[in-house]
Every structure is written in C-alpha cells, then in structure tokens.
Amino acid sequence: MFTLKNNFKILSFVLIISCLNFLFFHIPFFNFVFENINYKSFSGVFVIASLVVLMIVLNAFVFFLLLYLSQRIGKFLLVLFFLMNAIAVYFVATYGIIVDESMIGNVFNTNYDESSSYFSYKMVLYLIFLGVLPSYFILRSKVERVSFKRFSILSSLTLLFAFVLVFVNASNWLWIDKNSKRLGGLAMPWSYVVNTSLFYIHESKKNEKEILLPDAKIMDNEKAVVVLVIGESARRQNFSLYGYSKNTNPLLSKTQNLFHFDANSSATYTTAGVKSILDHKETGDLYEILPNYLYRNDVEVIWRTSNWGEPPVHIKNYQDRAYLQTNCKEEYCNYDEVLLYGLKEQILASKKNKILIILHTSTSHGPSYNKKYPSQFEHFKPVCESVELSNCSQSELINAYDNTIVYTDYILHKTIEALQELDSYKSTLLFVSDHGESLGEKNLYMHGIPMSIAPKEQYEIPFIVWLPEDSSKKIKKFDMLSQYHVFHSVLNFLNIESPIYNEEMNIFKE
Structure with missing residues (x-):
C-alpha cells in the first residue's frame, strides 16, 4: 500500500491542496470567465491572473486556518470538500447548472426517485478520481503543527496580499460584481457552502407561521x-x-x-x-x-x-x-x-358544492x-x-x-x-x-x-x-x-x- 514517508510543512500542504482544488474543480469557472471577458486585452489577462492567484491563496488560507485550529477536524472538512466538489463539478459539467441558493433548494427538495435517476458511471469516476483519491492523500499525509506566532504572521501577510490584489483590481470590480452570482455558483467549495447557509437562513424564515388572508365568502350554491x-x-x-x-x-x-x-x-x-x-x-x-x-x-x-x-x-x-x-x-x-x-x-x-382539484405532475x-x-x-x-x-x-x-x-x-x-x-x-x-x-x-x-x-x-x-x-x-x-x-x-x-x-x-x- 502506498504510504507517505515525509512530513509536510503546513504551508506546503495547504498550497498543494489548494492547487489540487483549483485544478480539479474550476474548469467550468474559468470557461465562464474566458467566455465573458476579453482575455486578449491586458485588463482581461490581469483579471484572469488575479482570479487564479486569489483562488489559490484564499483557499489555502482557509485550509490553513482549519488545520491550525484542529488537524482532525480540518482533514475531515477537506475530505468532505473534495468529495462534495467532485459531485458538484460533475453536475456542473454534465448539466450546465450553477450551484446557487435555488439549486441548493432543488437538492434538498429532491426525493429518492429523482436523485437516483441521476446515477451514472461517469459520476462514480468523478467521485473516485477527483474525490476519493485526493481524500486518501489528505488522510495519509502528516502535517507539522505551527506556532501561534507563525500562524499570525502568515495569516496577516496572506490577508494583506489578498487585500492589495483586490484593491489593484478596482477598475474590474464592476465586471466581477455583474457576474458575481455566476462566479460564486462555480467556485468550489464555497458555492454550496455559502448557498447552503443562505438556503437554511431563508428556510427558517419561511417556516414562520403563514399569514392568513382575509376571510372569503361563497356567493352561491x-x-x-x-x-x-x-x-x-x-x-x-x-x-x-x-x-x-x-x-x-x-x-x-x-x-x-x-x-x-x-x-x-x-x-x-x-x-x-x-x-x-x-x-x-x-x-x-x-x-x-x-x-x-x-x-x-x-x-x-x-x-x-x-x-x-x-x-x-x-x-x-x-x-x-x-x-x-x-x-x-x-x-x-x-x-x-x-x-x-x-x-x-x-x-x-x-x-x-365548490371543489378545487390540484394535480401536480412530474x-x-x-x-x-x-x-x-x-x-x-x-x-x-x-x-x-x-x-x-x-x-x-x-x-x-x-x-x-x-x-x-x-x-x-x-x-x-x-x-x-x-x-x-x-x-x-x-x-x-x-x-x-x-x-x-x-x-x-x-x-x-x-x-x-x-x-x-x-x-x-x-x-x-x-x-x-x-x-x-x-x-x-x-x-x-x-x-x-x-x-x-x-x-x-x-x-x-x-x-x-x-x-x-x-x-x-x-x-x-x-
């Protein structure tokens, strides 16, 4: 059985995981970017390069934070992300969906008959090669712990770098804002993490007692x-x-x-x-x-x-x-x-005397x-x-x-x-x-x-x-x-x- 003999420094490990996350799960994201921006212009190239760097750096920062707080929980969440990412990107690539809040609602409102109809061997291959194999790597890797001082320095520098990169892209904020919903729905794993949270927040509001309408009166027999x-x-x-x-x-x-x-x-x-x-x-x-x-x-x-x-x-x-x-x-x-x-x-x-029949078909x-x-x-x-x-x-x-x-x-x-x-x-x-x-x-x-x-x-x-x-x-x-x-x-x-x-x-x- 394959084993990892060398320990990873935490910075090296999170960068590797972030790069794998980028390479495996963001082809649809950048397909959309290339289709909607002039990638031959300097501005277009700069936006694309900035998105690549930001995606790798910020994901690495979040993974770094999770592993620093608890390696056991951090690894569990990383494995969960890769498994969920593999399924999500399969549906994005196969059906052209966007993983926004409404799509999360569709997922939670899908019953067994409907969900089983989506099964395919291609989905299994996605899950194995993009989910299970990276998860095995994550679980078998030994990651060195880091001191609070080093954690603080690395975190501060990362956030400062991200802030500067966002600021220098100020002229492109309008384009990013215009396409934010589509971009956010294709960014893994945050498309389903953020939108699942939003879905439950809005669902909790919906579960409030319904507002009764004024009483009605039947006017004839x-x-x-x-x-x-x-x-x-x-x-x-x-x-x-x-x-x-x-x-x-x-x-x-x-x-x-x-x-x-x-x-x-x-x-x-x-x-x-x-x-x-x-x-x-x-x-x-x-x-x-x-x-x-x-x-x-x-x-x-x-x-x-x-x-x-x-x-x-x-x-x-x-x-x-x-x-x-x-x-x-x-x-x-x-x-x-x-x-x-x-x-x-x-x-x-x-x-x-009065009858309403509703037939809800599929x-x-x-x-x-x-x-x-x-x-x-x-x-x-x-x-x-x-x-x-x-x-x-x-x-x-x-x-x-x-x-x-x-x-x-x-x-x-x-x-x-x-x-x-x-x-x-x-x-x-x-x-x-x-x-x-x-x-x-x-x-x-x-x-x-x-x-x-x-x-x-x-x-x-x-x-x-x-x-x-x-x-x-x-x-x-x-x-x-x-x-x-x-x-x-x-x-x-x-x-x-x-x-x-x-x-x-x-x-x-x-």
Missing part, C-alpha cells in the same frame, strides 16, 4: 369544479398549440373551447414556481396559499401529486403517488395518469425523460436513454422530451373527458407549468439557472384553459399571463368573494 394541473418542466415552445412544428398536441388541438396564452414563470425551479402558481401576488412573505385558503373557507380541496416541492399544504385530502397506487393496478399507475384514478368518483362523492422532469411516459406514447424516435444528456444528440434529447409533452396532452385530454361527464357541475381546467426546461441550447440542460441570466427556454411556459362549450363563462383577451393569474381566476370561477380578489388578474368573464 351552484356546483362548480376547477381542475388545476401544475405541469413540471413543460416549456411553451414544444407545444404544437403554440406553433411547434412537431405534433405534440394531437388531442388538445382537436378540443373545442380550448384557449392557450403565452406566460412566463416567476422562477426556474419547482419550489418557487409552484408557490407562485398558488400565491395571490408576488411577495417574499409566507401568505396563505390557494388550497389552504379555499379549504379554510369551506371549499372541497383535493391535492393529488406525483411530484414534490410545494409549499406546506394544510388540507384533508392530500394524496401522493404511493397513496393513489394502493388500489390502482393498471399499467398506467406507474405514470402520471395515476393522478386521474378514481378522480371522477371522488368529485361525485363530495358533499360540497411528466417532463429530466434527466430520464424517456421513462416518464408509457411506451405507446413514444411518438418521436430515436430517444435519449442516458442521464448524461450531453452524451445524446440534441435530436434524441428533444424527441424524448417531446414524448413527455405528448403524454401531457393525453393526460389533459383525459381530464377534460372526465369533466365533460359531470353534467351537474360547472367545470373548467387550467394547465400551468412551474417553469421551462433547457435541452442543450447554449450547452445548458434542465432548469434552475438564476432568473437574472436564465435563457427563455427555462421560463417561457404554457398557460392552457378549457371550458365546456355551453359554459356561461368566457375568456378575456391577454397578450401575456403570469402564474399569479391562477389564484384570482379560481376565485372568480367558483364565485368566491374575497377582499384580496383582483379582477385584473382574473382570466374569466361572463
């Missing part, structure tokens, strides 16, 4: 049902209803009284996108969301989900995939069509698009079968994704058919996606890019509405809708009066 289907990663440009060249909406395109609107999501990740669909307005506060509000005001609310990431839902009938699969034995029960199992019967069994969530639909919906071939999306041709990737839209088309069609059979109810269907999806455009995959720099593929979403042909309701004309239109439109359709109702955000008219 007419039976009415609204089905709100929350799409997952469904981008507008791949719906043939919106002019896409491939027929991804063979059923909806033939449906009478179907309307579709351009819409933009308020975020590029599920938790924020779903919250916006359920909120009455754009706000950073934790207000009562639509299902909780209506349930508290005597509306029957049924939530059926094959997904996750929604705000806290306080209703009686919350039914996840496992619950729905208990008695469902059909082949489709392994897919999102399970959300429709027994739905009509559940509506008819309700003792209340149909178009990657990376395993080809596993999100039954085989008979594979209209477009060949399809991408790898979780490493960059290994597939873009046409294979888009084919697999387009098949999920065909399946979504079918689910919406089946839902409309069920509503058409409810003669005693006034009914409508709303379909709104939580966000869009990147499919290799600009070398980006999936979603989660910060809204400030997100490509349109990740926020341009469909907003589809169906009404029965004999409905007393009509649809207003809009050039663009937002996710916040859902809340007020549902109140209007169910004829619920509320002090927070905003007519301008309602899509229906008599």
